[in-house]
Amino acid sequence: MPVPDLGELVGHAREGRPHAVARLISLVEDSSPQMAEIARALTPHTGRARVVGLTGPPGVGKSTSTSALLTALRADGLRVAVLAIDPSSPFSGGALLGDRIRMTEHATDPGVFIRSMATRGHLGGLSVATPQAVRVLDAAGFDVVLIETVGVGQSEVDVVRLADSTVVLLAPGMGDGIQAAKAGVLEIADVFVVNKADRDGADATVHDLKQMISLARRELRGPSWRQPIVRTVAANGEGVGEVVEALRAHHEWLTGHGELTRRRSARARAEVAAIALRRLHAELADLRHGDRLTELAERVVARELDPFAAADRLVTELKN
Amino acid sequence: MPVPDLGELVGHAREGRPHAVARLISLVEDSSPQMAEIARALTPHTGRARVVGLTGPPGVGKSTSTSALLTALRADGLRVAVLAIDPSSPFSGGALLGDRIRMTEHATDPGVFIRSMATRGHLGGLSVATPQAVRVLDAAGFDVVLIETVGVGQSEVDVVRLADSTVVLLAPGMGDGIQAAKAGVLEIADVFVVNKADRDGADATVHDLKQMISLARRELRGPSWRQPIVRTVAANGEGVGEVVEALRAHHEWLTGHGELTRRRSARARAEVAAIALRRLHAELADLRHGDRLTELAERVVARELDPFAAADRLVTELKN
Numbered sequence: 001m002p003v004p005d006l007g008e009l010v011g012h013a014r015e016g017r018p019h020a021v022a023r024l025i026s027l028v029e030d031s032s033p034q035m036a037e038i039a040r041a042l043t044p045h046t047g048r049a050r051v052v053g054l055t056g057p058p059g060v061g062k063s064t065s066t067s068a069l070l071t072a073l074r075a076d077g078l079r080v081a082v083l084a085i086d087p088s089s090p091f092s093g094g095a096l097l098g099d100r101i102r103m104t105e106h107a108t109d110p111g112v113f114i115r116s117m118a119t120r121g122h123l124g125g126l127s128v129a130t131p132q133a134v135r136v137l138d139a140a141g142f143d144v145v146l147i148e149t150v151g152v153g154q155s156e157v158d159v160v161r162l163a164d165s166t167v168v169l170l171a172p173g174m175g176d177g178i179q180a181a182k183a184g185v186l187e188i189a190d191v192f193v194v195n196k197a198d199r200d201g202a203d204a205t206v207h208d209l210k211q212m213i214s215l216a217r218r219e220l221r222g223p224s225w226r227q228p229i230v231r232t233v234a235a236n237g238e239g240v241g242e243v244v245e246a247l248r249a250h251h252e253w254l255t256g257h258g259e260l261t262r263r264r265s266a267r268a269r270a271e272v273a274a275i276a277l278r279r280l281h282a283e284l285a286d287l288r289h290g291d292r293l294t295e296l297a298e299r300v301v302a303r304e305l306d307p308f309a310a311a312d313r314l315v316t317e318l319k320n
Numbered sequence: 321m322p323v324p325d326l327g328e329l330v331g332h333a334r335e336g337r338p339h340a341v342a343r344l345i346s347l348v349e350d351s352s353p354q355m356a357e358i359a360r361a362l363t364p365h366t367g368r369a370r371v372v373g374l375t376g377p378p379g380v381g382k383s384t385s386t387s388a389l390l391t392a393l394r395a396d397g398l399r400v401a402v403l404a405i406d407p408s409s410p411f412s413g414g415a416l417l418g419d420r421i422r423m424t425e426h427a428t429d430p431g432v433f434i435r436s437m438a439t440r441g442h443l444g445g446l447s448v449a450t451p452q453a454v455r456v457l458d459a460a461g462f463d464v465v466l467i468e469t470v471g472v473g474q475s476e477v478d479v480v481r482l483a484d485s486t487v488v489l490l491a492p493g494m495g496d497g498i499q500a501a502k503a504g505v506l507e508i509a510d511v512f513v514v515n516k517a518d519r520d521g522a523d524a525t526v527h528d529l530k531q532m533i534s535l536a537r538r539e540l541r542g543p544s545w546r547q548p549i550v551r552t553v554a555a556n557g558e559g560v561g562e563v564v565e566a567l568r569a570h571h572e573w574l575t576g577h578g579e580l581t582r583r584r585s586a587r588a589r590a591e592v593a594a595i596a597l598r599r600l601h602a603e604l605a606d607l608r609h610g611d612r613l614t615e616l617a618e619r620v621v622a623r624e625l626d627p628f629a630a631a632d633r634l635v636t637e638l639k640n
Contacts (some may be wrong), residue, residue, distance in 0.1 A: 036628035043626040131627070154321070261621065268617035268627065273604055275631035276638075280600050284593055297588035301581065306363040307588065308356035309450070311595035317594075319639050 006034060010041045013140045016079075021113060021140045028132035029117055039132060042139040049081075049138035050251055053160030055188070056169030061195045065169055065234040066148045070106055072240045078143040081113040083133055085126065085149045085159055102204045113142065127274040130159045131267065161188045162267040164260060165250045167243065169193045170209070172201030186216050189227055191246045197231035197239065207232065225253050284314055292317065332360045333460045336399075341433060341460045348452035349437055359452060362459040369401075369458040370571055372547060373480030375469045375508070381515045383487055385466045385554040390426055390486065392560045396525050403453055405446065405469045405479055447594040449589065450479045481508045482587040485570045487563065489513045490529070491537030492521030496552040496581045502571040506536050509547055517551035517559065526551065563577060604634055612637065 012020035019082075024042075028035050054069070056062055066082060073080045078134045107110040117133060130147065149160050160166055168189035194205050209229050217224075228246045232239035254260040285293055296310040332340030344362075348355050374389070376382055385403060393400045437446075437453060450467065457465045469480050482484055488509035500607040514525050529549050537544075548566045552559035573582040605613055616630040 036626070039626040039628050043620075043623050047621075047623060055387050068585050191436040264621045265614065268620040268630075269613055270381060271627045271629045272616055272620060272634060273601065273613060275603055275627055276634045277597055277601055279631065279635055280638075281555075281593065281597055284596055293589055293593060294585065297585050297592055300363075300592060301584045306356070307595055308359050308589045310592045311590075311599065313451040314592060315599055316597045318600075 006041060007036055010038070010139070013042075013136060014045060014142050016110075018110075018113060021136060021248060022115065024136045025115055025133045026269045027119070028136065029129050031129070032259055035132060039135060042135050045139040046135055047138070049134070049142050049145050050165070050247075051134055051138075051145050051147065051163045052165040052247060053147045053149075053163030054169065055157060055160045055166065056171075056193075060169040060171040062148060062169055065193065065195055065232065065240075066146060068232070068234040068237050068240045069146065069243060070112060071237065072244045073144055074106075074109065074111055077246065080144045080146060081137040081140075081142040082115065082148060083130065083137070084114070084116045084144045085130065085147060109184065113137065113140075126159055127270060128278055131271045138188075157188065157272075162263075162270060164254060164263055165190045165247055167191045167193055167247070169195050170205060171196045172199045172205050186212060186227075190225065190250050191243065192227055192229045193232055193239075194229060195232050195234050198233050202231065225250065225259075270283050280318070283318055287314065287317055326357055326361060330358070330459070333362075333456060334365060336430075336461050336637040338430075341456060342435065344456045345435055345437070347452045349449050351449070355452060357470065360453060362455050365459040366455055367429075367458070369454070369462050369465050370485070370567075371454055371465045371483045371485040372460075372466065372567060373467045373469075373483030374489065375477060375480045375486065376491075376513075377468065380489040380491040381554050382468060382489055385513065385515055385560075386466060387425065388552070388554040388557050388560045388571055389466065390432060391565060392564045393432055394426075394429065396564070399431045399461060399551060400464045400466060401457040401460075401464045402435065402468060403450065404434070404436045405458070405467060407449065413455065423515055433457065433460075438442045446479055447590060448598055450480075451591040478590075482583075482590060484574060484583055485510045485567055487513055487567070488517050491516045492519045492525050492527055506532060506547075510545065510570050511563065512547055512549040513547065513552050513563055514549060515552050517556050518553050522551060545579075589594065600638070605635065607637055 008059060009020050009024055013024050024038060028038060038087055053060065054066055063084075066084075070080055070082065115133070134145050134147070147160055149157065166188050168185055168191070170185075170192065171194065192207070192209055194202055196202070206229055213227055213229075214234060226250075230239055230246055232241045232243060234240065251260075256261065287293060288295075292312065296305065296314060299305040300307050300310050329344055333344050339623055344358060348358060374382065374386060383404075386404075390400055390402065408458060411467065426434060435453070454465050454467070466482055468479065473532055482567075484506050488505055488511070490505075491514065512529055514529070516522070526549055533547055548569075550559055550562045550566055552563060554560060555631050571580075574583065607613060608615075613634065616634060618623065619625040620627050620630050
């Protein structure tokens with residue numbers, strides 16, 4: 001493809017034209033050299049969108065829930081974008097295809113934009129590309145940007161937890177998993193949703209969650225957000241209005257307690273550090289036209305040098 | 321715990337004493353300040369162990385296969401260590417517990433060492449800690465180190481693909497997944513295992529795999545390793561001897577074609593780069609006692625600066 005006129009592209013994206021939005025996301029997803037220029041052009045027009053993360057273990061109905069949430073937010077007149085974060089593992093192809101097909105019910109709605117993002121192979125790819133894509137959607141005037149993780153790896157969860165509000169989806173019959181994983185789940189959830197609430201075991205799941213939350217609260221000092229637990233049957237829309245309401249209440253709490261700025265600062269810290277590290281990584285790999293890292297690695301294989309000593313030399317040379 | 325005498329610990333580990341091995345792995349897993357010292361002390365005694373990676377999507381029987389492979393390698397008189405890489409996602413607790421319990425059948429065998437590794441939250445944690453743990457096991461005289469991934473995230477797969485030989489497990493009834501994911505799967509597998517081969521659909525899975533492999537081979541120039549497909553029923557040990565044989569043949573091919581050194585260099589490159597980046601990350605976060613990154617992040621939130629410009633300043637300051 002020819003090099004696009006960025007000014008024109010940004011202008012069109014700000015008018016909400018889907019092709020321009022999609023093109024800009026492709027450019028930031030592929031780590032194009034224009035990434036920095038795009039961010040600079042978009043930055044003045046951002047800061048308005050609410051960023052909502054949505055995550056949970058496989059089988060809880062994440063894409064059905066995302067779709068139902070989309071419908072509910074649209075009914076309130078909001079423009080909504082969805083970023084579905086693909087796990088870049090080689091074993092994840094099948095599920096995704098299903099997600100994309102299910103999303104087609106919103107395909108003709110101009111107030112909805114849906115995009116899958118996959119970033120294979122390069123260090124920190126997801127943590128650099130995702131905030132850039134959010135920036136594009138924010139500047140394009142979407143009121144809500146939903147980041148849905150399809151995968152459950154650490155990097156996917158890290159991306160979601162940097163949202164303004166994070167929804168953790170669970171479903172009945174996962175009691176053991178919740179127990180074993182409780183620390184992590186409590187840490188990232190602002191709103192709990194127990195989906196498939198018409199199934200056996202929903203009460204037990206809600207009960208387990210309540211107990212976990214109340215135990216965790218005892219360790220807290222001062223006032224804090226009370227993580228609500230909403231029951232839904234996403235497949236028929238039951239309870240989804242309450243999720244929207246819980247998110248609204250959380251957003252109000254965030255702004256009322258200075259927490260929104262704190263979260264956005266944390267997100268910006270992570271973003272700036274990830275960009276800097278990616279650049280440093282490229283510089284390390286390029287030292288002496290790429291020969292230096294290879295040479296040091298070969299000395300490690302030959303057991304002449306341990307890897308920490310090799311890394312020390314690399315860092316020293318990078319700085320000189 | 322008190323600071324251990326590293327010299328003594330390394331000595332005991334080299335004698336194969338399990339407590340010393342376990343303690344050293346804990347030290348490298350927790351990124352203790354002694355990590356570098358431990359690597360330096362161990363490095364001269366390494367390079368002998370064969371490192372085998374084992375991965376595959378959920379539900380294919382990874383831990384049953386690992387256990388069966390352990391039994392078969394032990395029958396050949398080899399000392400075997402297993403590193404089970406925990407996905408550090410908050411949603412993964414349940415499955416792991418099951419893995420650990422199943423492994424107890426080898427718990428009383430002094431020629432077997434089994435260890436789960438979880439590394440939460442810090443960038444590149446897995447890519448720094450795993451090679452250190454392999455180094456401990458190598459120096460402790462294990463003939464084979466099996467790295468099994470429990471998770472399927474990119475970082476887990478990256479770790480496994482850096483083994484000398486990588487086994488990719490599949491099972492019948494995953495045809496769609498294989499199709500969608502074929503590029504990634506072909507790239508990482510040295511040996512394919514179709515487990516649960518007594519179930520319906522095993523022939524179709526093997527057929528799909530063969531087709532994928534022959535398509536991919538057309539694009540290759542020169543002689544290369546022919547990825548074998550082995551059928552197993554790990555639950556009763558069927559076919560597991562053939563997996564051992566395929567791994568032996570692959571090891572011979574690796575050494576005969578200079579590929580072993582090439583792979584170990586690639587592993588060392590990744591390790592050295594990960595250590596260097598972790599150190600650079602810490603230095604970025606510490607600039608002006610941690611205030612600089614925060615200050616730049618706040619300017620990004622205020623839209624005075626885009627994140628790429630902020631990262632530029634950070635990198636420049638780091639080098640001065």
